[in-house]
Amino acid sequence: MFKYMFKINLSKIFLISYRNIIKNRARSAILAIAILLVTFILTLVMAITAGVDDNLTKTASTLMSGDLNVGGFYKISSSSAAPAVTEYTKITSLIMNDPNIKSEISKIVDRIRGYGRLISDETSMDMPLWGVDLRNENYLSKILKAHEGDFDRVIDKGNMAIFEYHARKLKVKVGDVVTLSVPTQRNTNNTKDVKVVAILKDIGFLSQFSVFLNSADLRDVYQMKENVTGVIMIYLKNLNKLKDVENKVNKLLTDNNYKLMEKDQRPFFLKFDKVSSEPWRGQKIDITTWEEEISFLRWIIKIFNALTMIFTVILLVIIAFGIMNAVMIAIKERTIEIGTLRAIGMQKIMVIKMFLLEAFLLSATASILGITLGAVVALFLNILHIPIMSEAFRSFLLSNELILSVRIDNILLSFFIVVIVTMLGAIYPSYRASKLKPIVAINHID
Amino acid sequence: MTNLISNLISVENVCKDYKLGAVTVNALKEINIKISIGEFMTIAGPSGSGKTTLLNLIGCVDVPTEGELVIDGKGISRLSDKELTELRLNTIGFIFQTFNLIPVLNVYDNVEFPLLLKNDLSKNKKERKERVMYFLDKVGLADHLNHRPSELSGGQRQRVAIARALVSKPKIVLADEPTANLDSETGQNIIDLMKKINREDHTTFIFSTHDTSIIKQAQRVVVLKDGHISSDEMMK
Ligand SMILES: Nc1ncnc2c1ncn2[C@@H]1O[C@H](COP(=O)(O)OP(=O)(O)OP(=O)(O)O)[C@@H](O)[C@H]1O
Ligand SMILES: [Mg+2]
Numbered sequence: 001m002f003k004y005m006f007k008i009n010l011s012k013i014f015l016i017s018y019r020n021i022i023k024n025r026a027r028s029a030i031l032a033i034a035i036l037l038v039t040f041i042l043t044l045v046m047a048i049t050a051g052v053d054d055n056l057t058k059t060a061s062t063l064m065s066g067d068l069n070v071g072g073f074y075k076i077s078s079s080s081a082a083p084a085v086t087e088y089t090k091i092t093s094l095i096m097n098d099p100n101i102k103s104e105i106s107k108i109v110d111r112i113r114g115y116g117r118l119i120s121d122e123t124s125m126d127m128p129l130w131g132v133d134l135r136n137e138n139y140l141s142k143i144l145k146a147h148e149g150d151f152d153r154v155i156d157k158g159n160m161a162i163f164e165y166h167a168r169k170l171k172v173k174v175g176d177v178v179t180l181s182v183p184t185q186r187n188t189n190n191t192k193d194v195k196v197v198a199i200l201k202d203i204g205f206l207s208q209f210s211v212f213l214n215s216a217d218l219r220d221v222y223q224m225k226e227n228v229t230g231v232i233m234i235y236l237k238n239l240n241k242l243k244d245v246e247n248k249v250n251k252l253l254t255d256n257n258y259k260l261m262e263k264d265q266r267p268f269f270l271k272f273d274k275v276s277s278e279p280w281r282g283q284k285i286d287i288t289t290w291e292e293e294i295s296f297l298r299w300i301i302k303i304f305n306a307l308t309m310i311f312t313v314i315l316l317v318i319i320a321f322g323i324m325n326a327v328m329i330a331i332k333e334r335t336i337e338i339g340t341l342r343a344i345g346m347q348k349i350m351v352i353k354m355f356l357l358e359a360f361l362l363s364a365t366a367s368i369l370g371i372t373l374g375a376v377v378a379l380f381l382n383i384l385h386i387p388i389m390s391e392a393f394r395s396f397l398l399s400n401e402l403i404l405s406v407r408i409d410n411i412l413l414s415f416f417i418v419v420i421v422t423m424l425g426a427i428y429p430s431y432r433a434s435k436l437k438p439i440v441a442i443n444h445i446d
Numbered sequence: 447m448t449n450l451i452s453n454l455i456s457v458e459n460v461c462k463d464y465k466l467g468a469v470t471v472n473a474l475k476e477i478n479i480k481i482s483i484g485e486f487m488t489i490a491g492p493s494g495s496g497k498t499t500l501l502n503l504i505g506c507v508d509v510p511t512e513g514e515l516v517i518d519g520k521g522i523s524r525l526s527d528k529e530l531t532e533l534r535l536n537t538i539g540f541i542f543q544t545f546n547l548i549p550v551l552n553v554y555d556n557v558e559f560p561l562l563l564k565n566d567l568s569k570n571k572k573e574r575k576e577r578v579m580y581f582l583d584k585v586g587l588a589d590h591l592n593h594r595p596s597e598l599s600g601g602q603r604q605r606v607a608i609a610r611a612l613v614s615k616p617k618i619v620l621a622d623e624p625t626a627n628l629d630s631e632t633g634q635n636i637i638d639l640m641k642k643i644n645r646e647d648h649t650t651f652i653f654s655t656h657d658t659s660i661i662k663q664a665q666r667v668v669v670l671k672d673g674h675i676s677s678d679e680m681m682k
Contacts, residue, residue: 439508
């Protein structure tokens with residue numbers, strides 16, 4: 001059957017299809033423009049969704065995760081839980097001394113994870129705290145833009161960067177001093193005064209969950225030793241190797257008698273309750289990926305994907321009916337021609353192929369044009385840095401401007417979807433055409 | 447004996463009814479004919495007598511209500527649609543009253559088309575070209591290869607259709623009123639062409655016509671009347 005389909009020379013069928021498209025210029029053009037518009041819109045919508053995904057992932061992982069994280073908890077008593085890694089330099093050097101792992105790593109840094117209160121002259125607020133060492137994380141100022149002040153000054157002890165959100169709540173400006181107050185494992189509160197040196201532009205609601213302090217200051221208030229940190233963040237050269245590197249690090253630490261926590265795909269701040277209810281004491285290591293640390297954000301992507309999906313389905317249904325209608329008309333107009341072809345010996349399957357080929361030529365050409373146009377416009381809109389006006393959108397897109405991302409796999413996907421849907425739309429009328437009796441070539445009166 | 451071997455078409459007790467709502471039209475009633483290789487035969491008769499119906503049955507584009515047709519040794523009632531299509535492709539050539547060329551293809555491509563449907567020839571461009579040119583030469587259109595049907599006169603179109611019907615070297619060529627849409631001089635040219643091909647290649651021609659001057663030129667004349675054969679004569 002399949003062999004039969006290709007035994008026959010298709011070039012003339014191709015020519016017939018092509019010439020018929022040209023001959024029925026007006027109808028072909030309307031249909032082609034419709035398909036073009038649909039693929040164009042599809043490409044843009046997919047680019048927006050991909051842009052949101054990319055931006056969200058990048059922002060969230062910059063704020064709160066490396067590609068791979070070696071974190072964990074230290075329990076001084078069975079009811080406590082501190083997000084800390086003791087003697088972390090040993091772990092870092094273990095990792096960096098394993099040539100198989102080291103070759104995959106582009107950068108390795110550490111941060112202190114904390115949770116405490118910021119007290120200004122007017123008011124106070126509780127929030128997560130990040131202790132960073134900007135000597136290692138010098139790229140941070142490229143992603144976190146200062147609205148006022150200079151983020152790089154957090155390199156010095158006693159300095160802190162907060163977001164506009166915090167500045168508004170606390171009613172502080174660059175240069176103001178706020179008091180940092182954290183609970184320790186011994187149920188006391190330690191305090192320290194720090195100076196606001198930068199107010200960062202908000203990047204959506206995630207801003208609420210991050211202020212950046214010098215890690216030395218956080219060590220001070222938590223009375224942490226120099227060799228204790230919150231999390232070791234590992235950035236990879238190639239994200240596709242993530243699973244592989246995770247397994248290697250896991251094995252390395254297990255082999256070196258570190259106690260690892262059971263895999264729990266939630267971000268670290270949702271693990272406190274569970275850990276503090278467990279009976280063990282001392283140190284346990286928790287290896288997590290960026291996807292796990294920002295998994296609480298996936299719902300945003302899911303909403304976007306769902307919207308894209310609904311939108312796509314609607315557009316495709318329109319296209320399917322459009323092409324179905326067009327092929328129906330073509331078949332009506334070409335009844336005698338089809339009957340003649342059947343009478344002179346064309347098989348039914350060939351009639352189907354002839355009309356499918358016509359639909360394919362039209363939709364493939366139109367969708368390639370539509371996708372190209374969509375991609376160009378998406379890239380252009382990206383360059384324009386269009387601001388997002390709605391506060392709500394800014395907040396959950398973690399961005400102040402529209403970001404579009406043109407992905408090759410999305411382009412191929414929309415091409416194939418559009419082509420397949422048009423073919424599906426053309427199948428039924430083509431089948432009807434193949435059912436035409438050869439006698440229609442003869443018995444007509446016109 | 448010789449009759450049996452040369453028997454190309456055998457129409458056996460064929461009836462054809464058309465149902466038009468509650469009315470049944472008996473277009474053909476108990477038709478029996480045998481046609482041999484190389485005949486040049488016309489089917490005559492008044493309008494509505496069943497000429498087209500009979501040609502359609504012989505051409506395997508329609509099936510009888512009763513009876514059997516044996517074409518080139520095959521009983522067509524037992525053939526599937528695919529086999530009937532193959533029979534039409536390999537054994538039968540059609541010349542239509544309305545020419546029925548493919549409008550988007552030029553003269554050469556129209557004539558070549560049946561060859562592309564044949565497995566053995568669809569890959570052999572050289573052989574196809576030789577055949578197409580041979581028959582286009584025969585019908586006198588070798589210098590109109592690139593014309594579209596819309597750029598040809600009626601007579602020229604019918605000659606293209608004849609070349610298309612002949613190109614796959616069918617044993618039978620069927621033509622339902624091939625000259626009805628042509629002026630009498632052009633019509634005569636078409637008949638001359640058919641006669642020449644019949645003489646040279648022994649292709650069997652069966653055609654219907656109303657034109658008495660054309661009827662006179664056939665070797666055999668079958669006259670239909672109300673779905674019956676009213677006469678069946680060999681001329682000369
Ligand atoms: N598709 C059809 N449906 C119903 N009746 C039909 C159909 N085709 C033909 N008939 C009837 O069958 C009879 C024979 O018709 P047919 O077309 O074979 O005659 P014909 O001899 O070819 O006539 P003409 O010289 O006018 O072409 C006529 O009575 C006609 O009305
Ligand atoms: Mg007729």
